[in-house]
Amino acid sequence: xxxxxxxEDDKDLRDMLATFLKAQGYEPVPCADGAQAWARxxxxxxxxxxxxxxxxxxxxxxxxxxxxxxxxxRELPVLMLTVKKEVEDQIEGYExxxxxxxxxxxxxxxxxxxxxxxxxxxx
Amino acid sequence: MTTHSLSLRLMTGDPHLxxxxxxxLTAQGWSVVDVPASGVLASLPxxxxxxxxxxxxxxxxxxxxxxxxxxASKVPVIIFGDGTHATNESVVRWLHEGADDFIPAAIQxxxxxxxxxxxxxRILPELDRTVLxxxxxxxxxxxxxxxxxxxxxxxxQLTEPLTDTEHRILCLFLSLxxxxxxxxxxxxxxxxxxxxxxxxxTLTQHVMSLRKKLETHGExxxxxxxxxxxxxxxx
Numbered sequence: 001x002x003x004x005x006x007x008e009d010d011k012d013l014r015d016m017l018a019t020f021l022k023a024q025g026y027e028p029v030p031c032a033d034g035a036q037a038w039a040r041x042x043x044x045x046x047x048x049x050x051x052x053x054x055x056x057x058x059x060x061x062x063x064x065x066x067x068x069x070x071x072x073x074r075e076l077p078v079l080m081l082t083v084k085k086e087v088e089d090q091i092e093g094y095e096x097x098x099x100x101x102x103x104x105x106x107x108x109x110x111x112x113x114x115x116x117x118x119x120x121x122x123x
Numbered sequence: 124m125t126t127h128s129l130s131l132r133l134m135t136g137d138p139h140l141x142x143x144x145x146x147x148l149t150a151q152g153w154s155v156v157d158v159p160a161s162g163v164l165a166s167l168p169x170x171x172x173x174x175x176x177x178x179x180x181x182x183x184x185x186x187x188x189x190x191x192x193x194x195a196s197k198v199p200v201i202i203f204g205d206g207t208h209a210t211n212e213s214v215v216r217w218l219h220e221g222a223d224d225f226i227p228a229a230i231q232x233x234x235x236x237x238x239x240x241x242x243x244x245r246i247l248p249e250l251d252r253t254v255l256x257x258x259x260x261x262x263x264x265x266x267x268x269x270x271x272x273x274x275x276x277x278x279x280q281l282t283e284p285l286t287d288t289e290h291r292i293l294c295l296f297l298s299l300x301x302x303x304x305x306x307x308x309x310x311x312x313x314x315x316x317x318x319x320x321x322x323x324x325t326l327t328q329h330v331m332s333l334r335k336k337l338e339t340h341g342e343x344x345x346x347x348x349x350x351x352x353x354x355x356x357x358x
Contacts, residue, residue, distance in 0.1 A: 061256065068253040069266070069298045087231045094237035095254035095263070099245070100224070107211045113218035121197055121223060121245055 004115070005029045005046035007037035007063065008081065009055045013104075017050065020108050026115075034058025038066060041073055048118065053082040053093065061096050068097035077122035079114060081106070131239065134158035135178035135203075140228060144176075147232040153239065172198045174242050178228075179204030179217070191221035199223045199242040203230070255297035259356040262340050264293050273340045282336050288313060289333040292326075296344060296354035305351040 004026050008014040011032070018028040029046055031037035035057040040046065049067065051060035058066075060080055067073045080098040082089065090101050099122065100114055131153045135141050145155045158175070175193060177186075179202050190200050201224045202208075202217045214225045223242070226235065256263045263279070264271040269290045272279040285293065291313050295304065310318040310326060330352060334341030343356045 061260075062258065065253070065255060065298070069255070087234050090234055091237045092254075092256065092260065094234075094241050096256060097244075097253045099241050107215075109215045110211055110218075113215050114224075117218050117223045120194055120221075121199060121242075 002048065002119070003027045003029055003046045005031060005037055005040060005049040007031045007034060007049065007055060007060065008052040009033055010052070016108075017111075020112070021115075024112050034060065034063040037063055041067065041076070046076070048077045048079070048115065048122075050079045050081060050115070051098075053080055053089070061093060064093070064096045064098055075122070077118045079118055130154040130156050131173045132156050132158045132175045134176065134181060136181050137178065137228070140178075144232070144235070148236065148239075151236045153236075172196075173246065174199040174201055174223075174239055177202050177222075179208040179213075179225075187220045194221035194223065197246065199246070201226060201238075201242075203228050205229075255294055257297055257340075257343065257354070257356055258300050261356060262293075262297065262337060262343065264290060264297055266294050271337075273337055282338075285333065285336060286329075288329050289336065292329055292333055293337075296352070300354050301357070303347055303351055303353050307351075309351060 004021055006014060006017045006021070006028050008017060008030075009032055014030050014032065018030045021028040029040055031040055034051075034055045037049070037051070037055075038058060041049065049063075051063055053060040055063075060082075064078050064080065067076050067078060078098050079100045079102060080093045081102055081104055082093070083104045093101050099118055102111060102114060131148060133141060133144060133155055134157075135144075141157065145157075148155050153173075175198060177190070177200060182190075182202070190202075193200050200222045202222045203226045204213075205228050209225070209227055217225045224238065226238070253266050254263050255266055261274045262271070269285065269287060271282045271285055271290065271293055273282055274280075292309065295309065295312055306323055306326060307318075310321055310323070313326075314321045330344060334344050337344075343354050345353045345355055347353060
């Protein structure tokens with residue numbers, strides 16, 4: 001079962017994501033902020049990360065930047081979630097190293113297909 | 124501009140879109156190959172192959188087998204279409220059938236390039252290029268290409284060219300913001316085994332020059348006397 005780190009500060013959405021991923025056969029690793037997510041990633045185990053852009057303590061973009069500059073984590077597939085629809089924000093996300101981007105609100109079936117697509121090309 | 128050995132295959136029946144994307148993507152360093160019809164899909168090369176952009180309106184049911192095969196060979200397949208193809212149901216169906224992405228045909232070209240480069244990084248790890256941003260996203264540096272930008276009136280502008288050492292120091296600051304970097308640590312990270320032969324005054328000189336090239340943003344590089352530097356945009 002593949003472990004997916006889910007970093008999302010909105011508890012309701014985090015719980016929904018975890019429940020949905022679990023129902024799809026994944027093992028979610030929920031985290032409430034970027035710093036907690038970083039600590040979990042450093043302790044190993046996650047094979048993909050779903051990161052909210054706006055989080056307390058460390059934003060999703062900062063976290064993605066750390067992942068991409070860490071030799072042990074740099075290959076980790078990263079899907080960013082954001083309420084921002086501005087093109088420049090999305091471009092910054094890709095430049096920081098995100099593999100894919102999904103704007104909130106999103107449909108869970110779209111999310112899961114994007115996760116699978118990312119799995120196909122990255123794992 | 125990124126230039127690499129990957130070519131991008133484009134299949135569309137829209138001559139205006141073909142011309143526009145071709146012009147834009149070529150200017151960004153991509154080599155674009157026209158795929159004249161869906162029947163040709165099956166013969167596309169699969170090794171170290173760049174992304175394939177397919178117009179949803181030209182895809183026939185039989186093509187989805189080829190899409191699955193391309194995807195299984197790790198050739199990214201991006202389907203694009205207008206509003207009629209962009210419903211959640213259609214997107215789920217395309218992705219489920221093996222496509223990597225669905226994008227609207229009206230996508231801004233800059234965003235399209237950013238997406239394509241994300242795919243390219245996965246195909247050719249040697250292309251790996253991560254842009255490091257400062258916390259306030261006022262300074263950024265391309266960790267592989269030796270370039271840096273600062274924000275001026277809301278727009279990114281290239282800085283005066285940085286030397287290799289200045290660029291590496293900037294990347295170190297951006298990757299460890301709000302952190303005291305001791306001089307000894309910086310010397311070790313930048314000059315590695317030669318660090319013992321480098322005078323501290325040399326580091327001071329590089330930092331001074333870097334500050335100058337970052338103009339007002341250079342103030343973020345703060346000296347902690349007797350210890351080292353902190354990159355902080357906090358006032």
